[in-house]
Amino acid sequence: MNLQNYRANLIRFQSLIALFILCLGLSILSDKFLTVSNAWNVMRQISVNICISTGMTLIVLTAGIDLSVGSVLALCGAITAGLLRNGIEIPSGNLYIGFTLLGAVLAGVLTGSLLGAFNGWTITKFKVPPFVATLAMLTIARGLTMLWTQGFPISGLGDTFLYLGTGWLLGIPVPVWISGIIVLIAVLITNKTRLGRYIYAIGGNESASKLSGINVNKVKIIVYTIAGALAAVGGLLVTSRLDSAQPNAGTSYELDSIAAVVIGGTSLSGGRGSILGTVQGAVIIGVLNNGLVLLNVSPFWQQVVKGFVILLAVIIDKSNSKND
Amino acid sequence: MLVVDKITKRFPGVLALEDVSLTLEAGKITALIGENGAGKSTLMKVLSGIYQDYEGQIIFKGNVVRFSDPKDAQEQGIAIIHQELNLIPYLSITENIFLGREVITQYGTLDKRKMKIRTQELLDKLKLSVKPDALVASLKVGQQQVVEIAKALLTESDIIIMDEPTSAITENEVEVLFGIIDDLKKQGKAIVYVSHKLDELFRIADHYVVLRDGKSIESGEMKGITQDMLIQKMVGRSIQVMRKQACEAREDNLIAIKRLFLKHPVRPKEDLLKNVSLSVKKGEVLGIFGLMGAGRTELLETIFGLHPFSSKSEIHIENTRIIINSPSDAIKAGLALVPEDRKRDGLVLGMDVKTNICLTTLPDLEERGFLSNLKESLLSKKYIEELKIKTSSPQQQAKNLSGGNQQKIVLAKWLATKPKLLLLDEPTRGIDIHAKSEIYKLILNLADSGLGIIIVSSELPEILAVSDRILVMAEGAVTAEFSSEEATEDSILKAAIPKSVYENQL
Numbered sequence: 001m002n003l004q005n006y007r008a009n010l011i012r013f014q015s016l017i018a019l020f021i022l023c024l025g026l027s028i029l030s031d032k033f034l035t036v037s038n039a040w041n042v043m044r045q046i047s048v049n050i051c052i053s054t055g056m057t058l059i060v061l062t063a064g065i066d067l068s069v070g071s072v073l074a075l076c077g078a079i080t081a082g083l084l085r086n087g088i089e090i091p092s093g094n095l096y097i098g099f100t101l102l103g104a105v106l107a108g109v110l111t112g113s114l115l116g117a118f119n120g121w122t123i124t125k126f127k128v129p130p131f132v133a134t135l136a137m138l139t140i141a142r143g144l145t146m147l148w149t150q151g152f153p154i155s156g157l158g159d160t161f162l163y164l165g166t167g168w169l170l171g172i173p174v175p176v177w178i179s180g181i182i183v184l185i186a187v188l189i190t191n192k193t194r195l196g197r198y199i200y201a202i203g204g205n206e207s208a209s210k211l212s213g214i215n216v217n218k219v220k221i222i223v224y225t226i227a228g229a230l231a232a233v234g235g236l237l238v239t240s241r242l243d244s245a246q247p248n249a250g251t252s253y254e255l256d257s258i259a260a261v262v263i264g265g266t267s268l269s270g271g272r273g274s275i276l277g278t279v280q281g282a283v284i285i286g287v288l289n290n291g292l293v294l295l296n297v298s299p300f301w302q303q304v305v306k307g308f309v310i311l312l313a314v315i316i317d318k319s320n321s322k323n324d
Numbered sequence: 325m326l327v328v329d330k331i332t333k334r335f336p337g338v339l340a341l342e343d344v345s346l347t348l349e350a351g352k353i354t355a356l357i358g359e360n361g362a363g364k365s366t367l368m369k370v371l372s373g374i375y376q377d378y379e380g381q382i383i384f385k386g387n388v389v390r391f392s393d394p395k396d397a398q399e400q401g402i403a404i405i406h407q408e409l410n411l412i413p414y415l416s417i418t419e420n421i422f423l424g425r426e427v428i429t430q431y432g433t434l435d436k437r438k439m440k441i442r443t444q445e446l447l448d449k450l451k452l453s454v455k456p457d458a459l460v461a462s463l464k465v466g467q468q469q470v471v472e473i474a475k476a477l478l479t480e481s482d483i484i485i486m487d488e489p490t491s492a493i494t495e496n497e498v499e500v501l502f503g504i505i506d507d508l509k510k511q512g513k514a515i516v517y518v519s520h521k522l523d524e525l526f527r528i529a530d531h532y533v534v535l536r537d538g539k540s541i542e543s544g545e546m547k548g549i550t551q552d553m554l555i556q557k558m559v560g561r562s563i564q565v566m567r568k569q570a571c572e573a574r575e576d577n578l579i580a581i582k583r584l585f586l587k588h589p590v591r592p593k594e595d596l597l598k599n600v601s602l603s604v605k606k607g608e609v610l611g612i613f614g615l616m617g618a619g620r621t622e623l624l625e626t627i628f629g630l631h632p633f634s635s636k637s638e639i640h641i642e643n644t645r646i647i648i649n650s651p652s653d654a655i656k657a658g659l660a661l662v663p664e665d666r667k668r669d670g671l672v673l674g675m676d677v678k679t680n681i682c683l684t685t686l687p688d689l690e691e692r693g694f695l696s697n698l699k700e701s702l703l704s705k706k707y708i709e710e711l712k713i714k715t716s717s718p719q720q721q722a723k724n725l726s727g728g729n730q731q732k733i734v735l736a737k738w739l740a741t742k743p744k745l746l747l748l749d750e751p752t753r754g755i756d757i758h759a760k761s762e763i764y765k766l767i768l769n770l771a772d773s774g775l776g777i778i779i780v781s782s783e784l785p786e787i788l789a790v791s792d793r794i795l796v797m798a799e800g801a802v803t804a805e806f807s808s809e810e811a812t813e814d815s816i817l818k819a820a821i822p823k824s825v826y827e828n829q830l
Contacts, residue, residue, distance in 0.1 A: 192694040194686045201683055204672035211630075211661060211669050212683045212737070213652040271674050 014316065015264065015280040022284065026291040033294055040173055046286030047179035050279060051234040052253060053260040054186045055227030057278040060261050062223055063203045063270025064123065064130035068137035069231040070253035072115050074246070075145040077235030080108030081154040081245035084161060101160055109232045115141060116228020120221030138254070145247050155244035165240030175237045182230060186275045199223060203270025259306070260285055263313040325350045325514045326483055331380035333366055340366040341378070344540045346533045348483060348514040353505065355525040355546065356518045358535035358558055364518055367535065368485050372404040373397030395424065403481035407488040409468050413461035418443040420460055421475045446474040451500045466497050473501065484508060485516040490524060502528055522551050534558055577603045578776040579641050579745050585634040586626050596622045598801040604745060604776040609767065611791030612780045615820050619800040620780040621664055624747045628661040629654040641744065655684065658744035662734050662751055670734040671722045678704035678718035681736045707736035711766065728759020735766065745776040752786060764790055784813050796820050
């Protein structure tokens with residue numbers, strides 16, 4: 001009995017234990033790792049991935065996937081930056097619309113939501129597999145980013161905007177606040193609301209959910225919309241931190257995000273997993289990245305190591321669920 | 325040649341086989357018979373190496389054997405022809421037959437010529453006139469069945485198990501098959517033949533073994549036994565339930581359905597439902613009987629809003645016309661559907677009992693926008709007690725419960741919506757006898773409390789036991805209606821057999 005509890009707890013906290021061991025190892029290997037400034041640095045870096053991965057988790061729980069988050073992030077960042085710096089000029093009508101900071105930020109998030117909703121629409125209305133629908137969006141959004149920016153970074157966005165990505169509030173970096181609040185809301189949604197329950201039910205058994213009167217399509221569209229909006233928030237953070245919207249920002253972010261979700265124990269076939277698991281997954285990836293940089297490991301090797309960590313996490317997870 | 329000695333096979337919560345014994349002799353055909361859920365399929369899966377964790381032993385050619393997997397069983401000489409087709413549609417006949425046993429040339433490549441010749445031989449023997457290169461997808465179901473048989477004949481097996489081999493093939497093909505079986509018998513093979521078609525068994529079988537509720541009830545020689553005697557042994561019981569007080573002549577219809585049509589999703593010229601009208605009164609149990617493909621399930625699904633609604637159709641509930649375009653519309657109108665396949669459509673197996681029960685009524689279980697754990701617990705507890713759901717706790721995952729208890733969860737989640745009309749599609753399929761009788765009692769109690777119930781079933785005794793009135797469907801249309809007094813198994817079955825087939829038989 002006690003042994004069983006022990007085992008169950010071991011499984012439950014396995015990512016935390018892995019994280020602890022990882023941190024322990026890194027603090028022995030590098031004297032720069034276990035410092036306050038490095039800790040904030042790591043957290044600031046992972047807050048973008050946490051934003052994206054929170055949305056990704058919701059989608060994966062419904063047994064879907066979103067490959068477009070990286071491109072959507074780039075487009076939304078660019079749109080906010082562009083509106084902030086240049087506004088909209090319509091030469092033929094002699095019309096110029098300037099944007100306040102809030103207006104530009106909202107426009108960015110709105111763009112993300114719309115692209116997410118579009119993903120949800122094609123997936124539910126035309127039964128396009130999520131993999132394909134969001135793969136298409138990956139290309140579409142990247143293309144739109146190039147069109148919007150003409151391939152050049154948009155820089156010089158003003159100090160107020162930079163506060164989003166680089167500022168501090170009550171001794172904690174602003175991006176950490178933002179991602180923390182997003183995680184908190186997502187945890188509430190998944191554990192405490194009808195929407196959250198429906199998300200798990202649809203991933204667990206879509207057909208039974210439909211027969212239970214759940215509007216499966218509506219839930220899916222909502223989830224993809226949320227993920228789009230959160231990718232946009234990630235885009236704001238990235239743009240603000242660099243004081244520049246890069247046309248190729250967010251490339252392959254979807255992979256880091258899926259990795260965080262998977263390392264966090266969420267099943268890619270849906271219905272099983274949690275937001276907090278994903279947060280742990282994102283932290284593990286972040287710490288690993290940071291540690292490998294501190295140890296001067298070549299970036300090429302970093303990728304190899306990261307790949308094996310993902311494999312290892314999934315293998316452990318599989319063997320656990322088999323013993324269930 | 326093969327002795328099965330006291331095999332017991334357990335699934336979580338269910339005893340599928342209990343001390344089953346049987347003996348197969350070379351050159352003899354043994355008929356394995358029993359109702360749905362009697363344990364025939366499980367027994368065959370044990371024999372063919374699909375299940376390895378059973379109690380008891382199998383003695384094959386004098387040695388105790390325990391096959392590690394189906395391939396092992398096959399290599400040792402036991403071939404099985406499954407009822408469900410296990411063919412890969414976009415491979416050719418040859419590729420399917422040799423799947424996993426490909427012939428290789430000395431260079432390590434596939435010896436296609438040799439395999440093709442061998443396939444042609446098999447097809448000739450089975451009198452199937454198609455090319456070995458034909459894709460399985462291009463064959464008719466009956467032809468696919470023959471390919472399945474060819475696959476089993478490829479290896480020299482001593483024991484051949486045939487699970488409902490004639491369920492999808494035509495008269496002519498049956499004759500060919502019987503010829504082949506005769507040949508195999510002469511070659512000294514032992515054959516296990518599973519079929520519901522008793523007349524077939526009388527034509528070919530030498531011995532019989534009757535399974536009932538997972539036990540071997542009786543075995544003996546076919547000679548000297550009659551069809552009626554066999555049926556008696558298979559059933560061994562008639563369903564006894566407390567008849568509820570006959571539904572009083574309550575005047576008002578609870579639900580009236582008029583002119584229901586449903587087009588075939590792929591072939592628009594075909595109708596799956598043809599002008600079906602029916603009505604149910606409060607407290608009435610309407611039984612619907614039909615053979616496979618009669619449109620029973622489609623009828624319930626259409627009423628529940630799962631299929632596009634024809635403009636000609638009308639549904640009235642308590643004399644008000646309503647439009648049902650989705651399950652949520654149906655639920656709002658007071659309908660509930662317990663689907664045929666509870667694992668696929670009824671439950672979220674990975675979720676716990678509590679969550680499953682609460683899934684249909686979450687809006688009622690909220691407090692200030694958040695789900696109330698207390699309300700959920702109270703609701704699930706109530707139904708776990710009321711329906712006597714056997715579970716270690718409300719937090720137990722649904723997949724760990726037995727079939728009967730799973731079915732009760734599905735019933736619970738629908739009763740929680742306080743429905744006026746309950747649609748039950750095969751409510752006792754695959755659950756054990758005890759749970760069945762509990763569910764019958766529950767159905768009758770619910771009817772007594774004023775619920776209208778439509779129950780669809782392919783088990784005649786079940787329909788006869790619980791219904792006040794019985795509709796019979798064939799080929800998408802209602803062909804007969806009986807009151808519970810005038811209904812007999814014969815008259816119902818006669819009305820259920822599609823006309824085209826029936827007239828051919830005369």
